[in-house]
Amino acid sequence: MNIYYRSLLVLLLCLPGWLQAALTIEITQGIEGAVPIAVVPFGTAANSPAPPEDVAAIIASDLARSGRFAPLAEQDLIARPVEVSQVRFQDWRTLGVENLVIGKIATVGANQYRIEFRLFDVFRGRQITGHSLPATADQLRYVAHRISDIIYEKLTGHPGAFATRIAYVVSETRNGKKSYQLQLADSDGYNPQTLLTSAQPLMSPAWSPDGRRLAYVSFEKRRAAVFIQDVFTGKRQEIAAFAGINGAPAWSPDGRTMAVTLSRDGNPEIYSMRLSDRKLKRLTFSAAIDTEPVWTPDGKTIVFTSDRGGSPQLYRMPAQGGRAQRITFEGNYNTSADISPDGKTLVMVHGEDGRYQIASLNLENNRLRILSDGRLDESPSFAPNGSMIIYATESGHSGVLAAVSSDGRFRQRFSLRKGNVREPVWSPFTKRK
Amino acid sequence: MKFIQAVTVALVLGWLAGCSSTGDTKESEVAVEDHSDVAAGGAATSSGVGAYGDLTIESLNDPNSPLAQRVIYFAFDSSDVAEQDREILAAHAAFLSANPEVKVNVEGHTDERGAREYNIGLGDQRAQSVRRMLEFQGVAPAQISTVSFGEEKPAVEGHDESAWSMNRRVELVYVGY
Numbered sequence: 001m002n003i004y005y006r007s008l009l010v011l012l013l014c015l016p017g018w019l020q021a022a023l024t025i026e027i028t029q030g031i032e033g034a035v036p037i038a039v040v041p042f043g044t045a046a047n048s049p050a051p052p053e054d055v056a057a058i059i060a061s062d063l064a065r066s067g068r069f070a071p072l073a074e075q076d077l078i079a080r081p082v083e084v085s086q087v088r089f090q091d092w093r094t095l096g097v098e099n100l101v102i103g104k105i106a107t108v109g110a111n112q113y114r115i116e117f118r119l120f121d122v123f124r125g126r127q128i129t130g131h132s133l134p135a136t137a138d139q140l141r142y143v144a145h146r147i148s149d150i151i152y153e154k155l156t157g158h159p160g161a162f163a164t165r166i167a168y169v170v171s172e173t174r175n176g177k178k179s180y181q182l183q184l185a186d187s188d189g190y191n192p193q194t195l196l197t198s199a200q201p202l203m204s205p206a207w208s209p210d211g212r213r214l215a216y217v218s219f220e221k222r223r224a225a226v227f228i229q230d231v232f233t234g235k236r237q238e239i240a241a242f243a244g245i246n247g248a249p250a251w252s253p254d255g256r257t258m259a260v261t262l263s264r265d266g267n268p269e270i271y272s273m274r275l276s277d278r279k280l281k282r283l284t285f286s287a288a289i290d291t292e293p294v295w296t297p298d299g300k301t302i303v304f305t306s307d308r309g310g311s312p313q314l315y316r317m318p319a320q321g322g323r324a325q326r327i328t329f330e331g332n333y334n335t336s337a338d339i340s341p342d343g344k345t346l347v348m349v350h351g352e353d354g355r356y357q358i359a360s361l362n363l364e365n366n367r368l369r370i371l372s373d374g375r376l377d378e379s380p381s382f383a384p385n386g387s388m389i390i391y392a393t394e395s396g397h398s399g400v401l402a403a404v405s406s407d408g409r410f411r412q413r414f415s416l417r418k419g420n421v422r423e424p425v426w427s428p429f430t431k432r433k
Numbered sequence: 434m435k436f437i438q439a440v441t442v443a444l445v446l447g448w449l450a451g452c453s454s455t456g457d458t459k460e461s462e463v464a465v466e467d468h469s470d471v472a473a474g475g476a477a478t479s480s481g482v483g484a485y486g487d488l489t490i491e492s493l494n495d496p497n498s499p500l501a502q503r504v505i506y507f508a509f510d511s512s513d514v515a516e517q518d519r520e521i522l523a524a525h526a527a528f529l530s531a532n533p534e535v536k537v538n539v540e541g542h543t544d545e546r547g548a549r550e551y552n553i554g555l556g557d558q559r560a561q562s563v564r565r566m567l568e569f570q571g572v573a574p575a576q577i578s579t580v581s582f583g584e585e586k587p588a589v590e591g592h593d594e595s596a597w598s599m600n601r602r603v604e605l606v607y608v609g610y
């Protein structure tokens with residue numbers, strides 16, 4: 001086995017007040033064979049104040065979280081080159097480092113920076129890429145994630161998903177009162193922002209394909225309703241508030257249609273709603289529970305959960321409705337599907353012998369693979385590049401988020417400092433101002 | 434209000450239609466079970482009124498009244514009302530029939546295991562089971578509303594069967610009392 005356990009705690013060094021709720025990331029399981037890389041702290045001009053973020057540390061942490069790279073610890077860096085002329089490839093070759101990242105941050109105005117970085121192939125002694133990016137102080141973390149994306153893509157051939165975000169639900173009990181929050185954070189858990197706070201449950205956040213809006217379920221009127229909220233303006237509208245269930249919203253890939261679960265006809269059934277005029281079409285007609293619709297990336301098929309066969313299992317049907325076909329056969333409880341961006345893999349909550357774990361199903365060869373090791377794991381959601389799956393697990397009887405590489409070989413846990421975190425959903429690729 | 438009544442009546446009719454088919458799905462089994470109860474329920478309603486005497490609004494606040502019991506519990510992944518709980522529902526049905534101005538919220542809940550949205554579905558089916566039992570014992574559809582909170586509002590915080598068994602439940606919440 002080349003799988004070993006390590007417990008590398010990436011701690012937040014200093015926590016300003018507004019970061020109190022930030023996530024810490026604990027890598028719980030890694031792989032040998034992660035590519036050694038050196039990310040040298042970026043140089044700054046001697047006479048200007050240090051920028052508020054350690055850009056190189058953010059990049060190193062991103063690369064480590066991907067499971068594909070093993071950045072050198074800062075104390076193991078044998079040199080700290082800032083300029084190309086200061087790089088001695090021989091030094092890095094002796095350490096077995098395959099790639100080297102250097103950079104510098106120039107202050108170009110009040111609160112304005114310019115970040116320049118270069119990525120080298122140490123063995124060939126050549127620059128692979130180099131960019132110069134502007135940033136305000138507030139944008140430094142985001143730009144660092146953009147740089148991580150560029151490095152990841154150059155070295156793996158696949159786009160990075162570091163400059164993306166996750167939405168999730170937090171619940172906490174204060175003075176005996178429960179409070180629920182819909183939050184948004186960077187993909188590394190930093191910069192948590194609260195989009196909605198309610199005394200009643202919030203559930204099932206779902207990103208619009210353009211990454212600008214979130215649909216979710218709110219019980220704020222002591223009954224379920226589906227809302228759509230603009231992430232940037234905070235404006236929201238109620239789109240479904242029928243008698244009974246209004247749940248499980250899922251956007252079609254073109255963003256025009258929302259699949260939802262309603263029980264207005266007396267039983268939980270899946271409907272599609274045309275968002276332009278909210279016209280509903282009922283898609284399922286069984287006396288069982290039909291819920292948790294998700295669209296395949298081509299928009300032609302909806303995968304959903306149904307207990308029509310006696311236990312909850314995953315089924316697929318045409319997106320316009322029609323004959324449903326069962327997909328899962330192993331285990332007595334398979335729910336909460338999400339489909340990889342290439343449409344080839346499905347992840348789910350897989351229950352067997354009283355344990356609920358995240359599993360993937362290869363849709364080409366029907367091979368099922370257990371990816372997580374919790375007892376009550378739930379809500380798997382693919383990163384937009386398909387490389388990782390984020391999900392909810394429990395740690396010390398509190399809900400925390402975890403992520404696993406899509407091959408199951410690398411796992412990590414994000415721990416919020418307080419509250420129960422659950423129902424993470426990874427955003428699509430988005431451009432930010 | 435008329436609309437809601439119409440919808441609810443439609444639901445009941447829809448359910449009756451469902452019963453007449455001989456589907457072999459799990460839900461039909463539940464329905465068939467309920468249906469047999471309806472036959473008995475007709476008699477139970479008339480004798481039930483006698484059995485429960487005059488349940489008045491005051492009975493709602495009487496800890497010794499059968500109405501004091503407002504929570505019934507379910508087996509894992511099941512929405513079948515247990516035999517012993519039918520008695521409790523019969524008392525509530527008799528009370529609601531005798532007091533048509535009273536409204537009740539039927540709230541369905543589940544334990545924390547499994548998927549949250551599936552549990553919303555399961556809680557809904559539990560609430561619907563109870564609603565049907567009340568309606569077939571003479572309660573007007575307009576007196577009943579249902580909501581499912583799934584696993585979102587546990588009665589007992591805990592992560593073992595002792596907590597779970599208390600959380601798989603339907604609560605009858607009398608509006609304004």
